[in-house]
Amino acid sequence: MTAAAGGAMDGRMWTYHPELLERPVPRYTSFPTAAEFGPLGGEAFEAALARVEGDISLYVHIPFCREICWYCGCNTGAANRRPRLEAYLESLHAEIALVAGRLRGRARVRRIAFGGGSPNAIAPIDFVRLATVLTGEFELDDPVWSIEIDPRTLEDLWAPVLKRVGVTRASLGVQTFSARLQAAIGRVQPEATIVRATTLLRAAGVTSLNHDLMYGLPGQTMAELEESLRHSVELGADRIALFGYAHVPDMLPRQRRIDGTALPDQETRFRMAAFGHDLLVDEGYTPVGFDHFALPGDSLAQAAVAGHLRRNFQGFTEDQAPVLIGLGASAISSFPELLAQNEKNAGRYGMQLSQRRLPASLGIARTAADQRAGAAIMDLLCRGEAEIGQAAAAEVGAGLKPFIARGLVEASERHVRILPGGLPYARTIAALFDPYRRASTRRFSSAV
Numbered sequence: 001m002t003a004a005a006g007g008a009m010d011g012r013m014w015t016y017h018p019e020l021l022e023r024p025v026p027r028y029t030s031f032p033t034a035a036e037f038g039p040l041g042g043e044a045f046e047a048a049l050a051r052v053e054g055d056i057s058l059y060v061h062i063p064f065c066r067e068i069c070w071y072c073g074c075n076t077g078a079a080n081r082r083p084r085l086e087a088y089l090e091s092l093h094a095e096i097a098l099v100a101g102r103l104r105g106r107a108r109v110r111r112i113a114f115g116g117g118s119p120n121a122i123a124p125i126d127f128v129r130l131a132t133v134l135t136g137e138f139e140l141d142d143p144v145w146s147i148e149i150d151p152r153t154l155e156d157l158w159a160p161v162l163k164r165v166g167v168t169r170a171s172l173g174v175q176t177f178s179a180r181l182q183a184a185i186g187r188v189q190p191e192a193t194i195v196r197a198t199t200l201l202r203a204a205g206v207t208s209l210n211h212d213l214m215y216g217l218p219g220q221t222m223a224e225l226e227e228s229l230r231h232s233v234e235l236g237a238d239r240i241a242l243f244g245y246a247h248v249p250d251m252l253p254r255q256r257r258i259d260g261t262a263l264p265d266q267e268t269r270f271r272m273a274a275f276g277h278d279l280l281v282d283e284g285y286t287p288v289g290f291d292h293f294a295l296p297g298d299s300l301a302q303a304a305v306a307g308h309l310r311r312n313f314q315g316f317t318e319d320q321a322p323v324l325i326g327l328g329a330s331a332i333s334s335f336p337e338l339l340a341q342n343e344k345n346a347g348r349y350g351m352q353l354s355q356r357r358l359p360a361s362l363g364i365a366r367t368a369a370d371q372r373a374g375a376a377i378m379d380l381l382c383r384g385e386a387e388i389g390q391a392a393a394a395e396v397g398a399g400l401k402p403f404i405a406r407g408l409v410e411a412s413e414r415h416v417r418i419l420p421g422g423l424p425y426a427r428t429i430a431a432l433f434d435p436y437r438r439a440s441t442r443r444f445s446s447a448v
Contacts, residue, residue: 013421014274016267017406021448025431028381029313030332030339031374032364036436040340040363048335049102056103057111057321058138059313060092060130061328063346064121066153070186070257071175071214071245075330075344076117084346089126091350092328093133095342098358099325100137108141109134111319118150118173124161131165144169151197152189162204170201171210171241176217177228184218185245185258191231198235208298210239215272217245218262225272226279233283239294240285241315242276244269244448270448273424289316289381290426309382316382329359336371339363369435376416377430384426385417392433399432424448 026033064079065072079085112134119127134140146169147162162170174194175187182188201209211232215225232240247263249255264272277287285293286301292315294301303309303318310317312324313332324334329349332341340363343349352359366374372389379386388396393413400416403409408422409429418426431437 012274012278014270014277014424015406015421016270017408017425018266020402020406020408020425020428021266021270023428023431025427025437026434028377028427028430028434029311029315030334031377031434032339032366032370032436033434034332034339034341034362036364037339037341037362038364040360042358042360044338044363044365045333045340045358045360046102048333048338048340049099051337052103052323052335053106054108055110055141055321056107056323056325057319058109058113058134059324059326059331060112060114060119060134061326061331061342062114062116062119062122063329064088065116065118065150066121067150068186068254069175070254072254073246073248073252074117077346079118079121085122085126087350088329088346089122089130091346091353092130094353094356095327095359096133096137098353098356099327103138105139107139107323109138109143110141110321111144111146112140113145113314114147115314116148118153119147120149120153120155120158124155124157127158128161128165146170149173149197149201151193154197154200156200159200159204162201162206167204168206169208169210170206171212171239172197172201172237174211174228174232175214176220176224177231178220178224181217181220181224184262194231195235198237208238208300209236210241211235211237212241212243213276214243214245215276216247216264216269218259220264220272222272222275225276229276229279233280238298239288239292239300240280241292242273242280243291244273266448270424273448277423287423290423292316304382307383311378311382333360335366337366339366373433373435376433380416380418380430380433381426384423385415386433387415388433389414395435396432400429403429 063076065076066079068078145165145167147167148171150173176182177191213228247255247260280293281287286296286304288294288300288304299318322336326333329342329346330344340360342359343352343361349359376386376388390413400409400411408419408425410417410419418429
């Protein structure tokens, strides 16, 4: 959001319009979304790499967890066999060397993010080796290092390791502080575990710490949501991501262990999102987009206020690099003209790299029309407004009418702006500019 839009997005002004939230929509961490990916020849990825120059970011995927949570939609498996982890890391090192070799002398790495799964599912020494390989193969330009952390498996040795590598940003998977809800979603981690992880990460030199929290959990009450939000505030989280739980057991069989009959209805979810927004704003956090919050001194809040916010596969970000290269099984690379996803299966991923083949297997070329639509969607989600052409205005005009009539949007022939009460409808409004959604029957998560 811009400074004006971000400051005005007050949840107390949110009005529930169920008819505008009936259609599930993507989260738009890319455009086109992964739902449009198809088979991708290696030559397309090679050609995209050949065109890269200047600043880039890296995302390194570790598709393993020591314990698999029932709600999780990530591409991850159990880290219960050391040989399996060793084989994967060997393949990952090989991919790093192959990709870096094609970029030699033309690209500068400004950010390196580790995600999963759980990056701390591997041993600390393996993380050091991975960081060493990245440092040796790529041309680094004082990059920002960040990592996602599972507090249940954060051993003491990680503190000196993270400090040595220079990790300054971390995202902690908290989800909820309620023991009852933790049991209901298969993520048992006592409050003391979360406190210990927060303290350890601060001691390791993490200056920007995010807490992931969820609403819409089975049987969750507003009081339980408030308790979790206040605990994260008290622990000094610089950023808080407040996500609505997406229950899609047909797509994610592990979610069948969660009692779907106990899930809050859509109106309750809406009230939870509004409540969380108001509480965090009252506590001094800047709203960032529709589900992130950051303290004013944090770079994410500063980007939101300055109008420099962007969105990628990690969510809202201040990262301005035009290219993000994904490394590891299922990781997605983003180029201006192409989205490319690596082979999802870790075994097949390793097989391709054993043959010294880059493992990109899915993706989509981004046409000029895709890039225009993607820019409008990103601007709406990140700044709350977008400049659009006459053709786009004509295509979405009918879809915008119910939002305009309810005072959620204002629009002209070339401009669309989400008004203060329209924030919870941002994804639904953005989806109007997505031509792929007009004919698709694919299921997505609830818009709130």
